[in-house]
Amino acid sequence: MVADGLLDRLTALRRGDLPTHGGRTLAYVYDSGLADADEVGRRALAMFASTNGLDPTAFPSLAAMERDLVALTRPLAGAPDSAVGTVTSGGTESILLAVQTARDARPVADPVMVVPTTAHGAFHKAAHYFGVRLVAVDVDPVTKRAVPEAMAAAMDAHAGHVVLVAVSAPSYAHGVIDPVEPIAAAAAERGLRCHVDACIGGWVLPWAEPAPPAWDFRCPGVTSLSVDLHKYAYTPKGVSLLLHRTADLRRPQFFATADWPGYTMLNATTQSTKSGGPLAAAWAVVQHIGVDGYRDLVAITLAATRRLAAGIAERDHLALAAEPDSSLLAVQTDGALDVFSLSDEMGERGWFVQPQMAFRDLPATLHLTVCAATADGVDDFLTALDESVAAAVAAGPVEVAPELRDAAAALDPATLDDAAFDGLLAIAGLAGHDGALTVPKRMAPVNALLDVAPPRLREALLIAFLDRLTR
Incomplete structure (x- = not known):
């Protein structure tokens, strides 16, 4: 059959990709290790692939599932009953919308957002798209966390122009949680919005033991928060949630135009037409795994993260760039080798680890995103790491002419x-x-x-x- 031939071609193309399951790809993908959850997600994705989120009155099923996901997430993020939310295509779109909403809510000349230097690159993209000048404040060189006093000073230095302050929970590059509470309080004192980028941590931190410092809407100055479901909720890509503390805070996010002869365009996100498949898949997987299931997955994930962190810390030539607050690790090397060669060597042994370039005074590192499926492979990872370090040391650091x-x-x-x-x-x-x-x-x-x-x-x-x- 023709279809069989096409599927064979797709299978052949797929062989060149990184594996999405098995826990050996420590960036880009997230694997719960639960085959039944994957199957539920795939079936829901197919069932709703042809639906369109453009008009919630045409497909009320999508609006109902979105409300369910927001209702489930609200208490996990410490949000009040007044909080509202929107499903987006991913963390970048959630961050783009948070910046656009803040800009439109406070029209000023030369709008500015104040972020730590470790804020996700999506904030730079938002700055580029929306004409909001990004002021990046250096983090503490040891802890890699934002410095509240420096963030407040930047707010004051650009008084009258700041439309948004942002922090990470945790930062992607180093896996640490910024001091959300004092920074959000400083923003509130100045009448500014404060967004928490919890895209990668928002479905881990609610179940973390011991509980981390306050990072969410429990901090009074937090006005919006983003959390990705296609990360640690283990749903098919791409689904994120953007929450606002009140409907009034969210309203500038919406776009409408009746100034043309077609239908009145009304959008909650940057997208107009969008498949309902990812939303339905996220709804199904979250319902299937449930709160208790996620608590178990987080416990497995954080235990694996701690085992990896301990193993890395006790090995020659390696060190943790920061003590992890969640499920992310950043590894740095001494002068005997470089992270780029180490990444290649790990790849040769079947492990994808992501090299991160040096930035200002922060050294180059290897990024590891640990998920539940990685837990069974921690010993194999450390064995491969020993072999890779030995090979990289023997070869010596790469020298740029x-x-x-x-x-x-x-x-x-x-x-x-x-x-x-x-x-x-x-x-x-x-x-x-x-x-x-x-x-x-x-x-x-x-x-x-x-x-x-x-x-x-x-x-x-x-x-x-x-x-x-x-x-």
């Missing part, structure tokens, strides 16, 4: 044309012998070059890479 380092520092990405970008891709090792784009099997030399490149040049290089990849 001084002339390449100097050339990168001297380039102005704003003035580079298409041909120059192609040349840079070749220098970075991303162009094959015939000029075609290629991704080398070992990325350490590429990542080491990107690590020493100024951030603007690094961005330009990766945009050029994405452009070529999608041509």
Whole structure:
């Protein structure tokens, strides 16, 4: 049958991807290890794939499921009964909407948002999209947490222009929770909105033992909060929730226009047409696993995180960049090896770990997202880590040639044309012998070059890479 042939082709294409199950991909995907929950999600996704969330009166089932998810999440996030919520496509859209809503609620010249330097890159994207200037405040170099006094000083330095203050629970890069309570209080004292990015922690922290410091709506100054269900609720991608403390705070999020001859456009999110499949899948998986099930999954996940953290801390050449507050780990190395080679070596042994570039005074690290399915593989991970460290130490750190380092520092990405970008891709090792784009099997030399490149040049290089990849 034709369909069988197409499915065979899809299966062949899929073989080149990272595995989404088994707990060995420690970024991008989340695996509960529960086959029945996966099956429920897939079936619900298929049942509602052709529905459209554009008009909740046309598909009231979607509105009902959205209300159910918000009602379930409200007490987990310490939200009052007045809190309202919206299902979005993911954490980035939730953050975009939080910024857009804050900007539109307070029209000022040169709007500003104050965030720690460890805030997710989605805030930078929102700044770019919505014309809100991002003021990034350095974090404590030891704890990697936002500094309340420095955040308050930034609010005062830009008084009259600040439309939003944001903090993380936890930060993606280091897995630590910012001091939400004092920062939210400082924002409230100045009449400012405060958003908590709990996209990656919001479905872990409610069940964490011991309980973390207040991170959610229990902090009076918190006005909005985002939490992704396609992360630790283990639902199919992509579903996130954006909660506001009151309906009045949310209202500027909505968009409507009747100023054209078609239907009156009315949207709660940046999307208009959107499949109801992910929403239905999230509803089904959350109902299937239930609160007690999530409590068990979080206990398994955090126990695995602690075992990994202890194992890493006792190994030569490695250290934790920060003590973890949730299920994320950041690992740094000494001068005997680099994280980029270590990442390649772990990949050779079947483990995907995500290298993170150095930033200001913060060193390059390896990011590990631990999920419930990782728990059974902790010993195997540590064995692979020992082998990988030994191999990376034997090879030595990747050295970037001084002339390449100097050339990168001297380039102005704003003035580079298409041909120059192609040349840079070749220098970075991303162009094959015939000029075609290629991704080398070992990325350490590429990542080491990107690590020493100024951030603007690094961005330009990766945009050029994405452009070529999608041509």
